[in-house]
Amino acid sequence: MATFETILIVGGGLIGSSLARAAKTYGQADTILMADKNADVVATIKSLNIANEANVDAAKLAADADLVILAVPPGRMADAAASVIPEMKAGAILSDVGSTKGFVIEALTPLLRDDISFVPGHPIAGTENSGPEAGFAELFQKRWCILTPEDETSPAAKRVAAFWEGLGSDVAMMDAKRHDTVLATTSHVPHLLAYALVGTAVDMERVTNNEVVKFSAGGFRDFTRIAASDPEMWRDVFLSNKTAVLEVVDRYIEDLSALKRAIRWGEGDDLLREFSKTRNIRRQIIDAGQDTDAPNFGRDKKPN
Amino acid sequence: MATFETILIVGGGLIGSSLARAAKTYGQADTILMADKNADVVATIKSLNIANEANVDAAKLAADADLVILAVPPGRMADAAASVIPEMKAGAILSDVGSTKGFVIEALTPLLRDDISFVPGHPIAGTENSGPEAGFAELFQKRWCILTPEDETSPAAKRVAAFWEGLGSDVAMMDAKRHDTVLATTSHVPHLLAYALVGTAVDMERVTNNEVVKFSAGGFRDFTRIAASDPEMWRDVFLSNKTAVLEVVDRYIEDLSALKRAIRWGEGDDLLREFSKTRNIRRQIIDAGQDTDAPNFGRDKKPN
Structure with missing residues (x-):
């Protein structure tokens, strides 16, 4: 039996569209609804046939959902939440996949209702690609999903945990502040360093782009993969986890x-x-x- | 017909042992000799059967070689050159695979003889693994090899270029100083940044190792691959390309x-x-x- 009867995923990017595919593939929801403010994304979702219904207006789909997952960049979480929360049915669960948790919790808390449960989440999974076509069902397999609910033993938290486990993830429960510190080290700062290095290389006028590209296999190409990640999402991550990111960057610059x-x-x-x-x-x-x-992540042995 | 009759590879690590395998696989040398100061490495080379002969003393094998390639860390190049050059036959070619070229050329120039040719080289290829077992014949396929000879049109330079092309590489000729500047950006500094970040993470006492490992898939794991590279080789690279590395690092810290x-x-x-x-x-x-x-270099879709 599926963990949820009907889920609504708000945001049809890499994570949202992977969630829809995974929920279907692994039988974690009977009905999958998707919303995205961008009409082109909605059209793509429909043509990919990864949701039972898709709409530009999340509010129109929220009433039917037992679980609503916000899969938009941190800076858009409050808007997305504000549109769905008034429509959600009593007893439903609200969750999200935001890469920063303290900021999202602070932004959403004033909007919450007493008769819905909020279980903040963050799957440690992704690729350098963006958009609905970039998603795939296996993205969360063997990856951690961190949940930071106020009450880790609540039925809502347990159900969201079961959902992620059903997608192939391992679930860890954690305080939101600790999440933000750990992830600043293991994810946010690595991305910042990669963006900075690729920027430095692009700007170095004595080293033409052509040479940087040509001789990238010495290590640089690894950084370009990370620095190809979604710019809006990462802008929001840094701005919404400012304190922890700046602290780790300062330590890093010292080292x-x-x-x-x-x-x-x-x-x-x-x-x-x-x-x-x-x-x-x-x-x-x-x-x-x-x-x-596999050496070099196994990427070099096959012809490319 | 093989490009060289007999070659001697001095150094049985990742690059040297890959060279031996590649030269054999792609028929670029009839006879392959290998030397390594470490008797265990020599024993491994023999058991892997990747050379016709292997010895701890490079001098003992140098007289037969038409091409001698030094495949040791930059800091050991002068010692390796000093042991083989007096034994080399007139008309033979000396080359190397050092990651920094200005330093190696400066170190070797006083040791050279008028009747041998020196063609400095650097294949832009490698993995995070070290030692003779880590090598493989395909390592140089579709990778660039940069040669920095004094005379790019000399017969010796052309023959070394043909050898590398025979291993599947594209060859670029370049001034040694320019090589060191370009590679500081595309290889040396990326490695330094990765070593620094992994060091920072290891030192952060509030973030236990276990959590850094657990949630590494957020980007950090990419840095650990690069930071797993051979420590002695990279120490030598940074010390032997000091000026260019420090300049790029300074720009990077600004950015x-x-x-x-x-x-x-x-x-x-x-x-x-x-x-x-x-x-x-x-x-x-x-x-x-x-x-x-492939997203994430294709490493995540297969079960691991």
């Missing part, structure tokens, strides 16, 4: 400056020690099933 | 600080503009055949 100083003064032993301690964490990530151990 | 400032002051339009200009370069890299366009 990078220490390496820079070691290079300037030729302190080879210090560099060797720093570079040796980072290898172990890679092994742990592979052992935890969070990445492939 | 990162500008993004940081934009986040602090909530300048969303600036962030959106910066994040939008980086997407195009990813497309160019894919179009140039330097990376796969």
Whole structure:
């Protein structure tokens, strides 16, 4: 039996459209409704046939849903919530997939009703591609989904957890503030560093684009994948997790400056020690099933 | 017909052992000799059967070689060259695969003989793994190999170019100083940034290792792959390309600080503009055949 009878996904991008596909593929909802403010996205959703119904107006679909998942960038969460909450039926559950949790909770709390439950969530999954065509049902398989409900033992929290587990995810419950600190390190700052490096390279006039592209296989191409991620989403992530992101970036700049100083003064032993301690964490990530151990992620052996 | 009758590869790590396999697989040398100072590496080379002969003493094998390729970290190039050059036969060619070229050329020039040719080289290829077992014949396929000879039209330069093309590489000729500037951007600094971030994450006491590993799929895991690269090699790269690396890192810190400032002051339009200009370069890299366009490098769809 499906975990939910009817779900409404608001936002038809990479995550929203993957959710719709996954909910259908893994039988987690009987009826899947989708809304997106962009009429082109709605048309694409219809042609992809990944929802039972799709509409530009989320309010028109909210009344039927047992679960409403907001899958829009953090900066649009409040608007999306404001349109669906008044229409939701009593006892229904509201959730979201926002990459920052403190900000989303603060933005949505004034809009909530006593007779609906709010279970904030964040699937640690994605790709560098955007839009409804970029989604796929397997996106959440073996990925973590973090839930940050006020009450981790509530029936609503348990049901949302069951839904994500049904999509193939492992669920972790966590305080929203802790989520924002951890994710600043494991996701937000890595994206910022990649955007910054690709920007630096693009701007370096002595190094033409053509050469950067040509010789990108030395490591740079990895950064360009991350820096190809959705610009609006990431703008919102940084602005909505400002405190934690700035703290981690400051630590990072300190550490990078220490390496820079070691290079300037030729302190080879210090560099060797720093570079040796980072290898172990890679092994742990592979052992935890969070990445492939194929060299270069396995991408180079096949002809491209 | 093979491009060279007999080649000697000094250094049995990822690159050296891949070279041996590739030279054999693609018929670029009739006889392949290998040397490595580490007796365990020599034993592994023998058991892998990737060379016709292997020895801890490169000098013992140098007399027979038409081409000697030094495949050791930049800091060991001078020692390796000093051991083989006196033994090399007149008319033979010396080459190397060092990631930095100005430093290697400066270190080797005083050791050269008038009756051998030196063709410095650098294949833009590698993985995060090290050692003779990590090598594979296809490593150089569709990758660039940069040669920085004094005379790009010399017969020796042309023959080394033909050798690399025979292994599946595209060859680019370039001034050594320009190589070091371009590679600082496309390879050296990306590795430094990755080492620094993984170091920062490891040190953050409020974020336990376990959580960094658990939620690494948000982007962090990409950095750990690069930061798992050979520590000694990379120490040498940074120390031997100090000027260019420090210049690019300084620019990078400026650019990162500008993004940081934009986040602090909530300048969303600036962030959106910066994040939008980086997407195009990813497309160019894919179009140039330097990376796969599969989402997340294609690593997530297969079960791991």
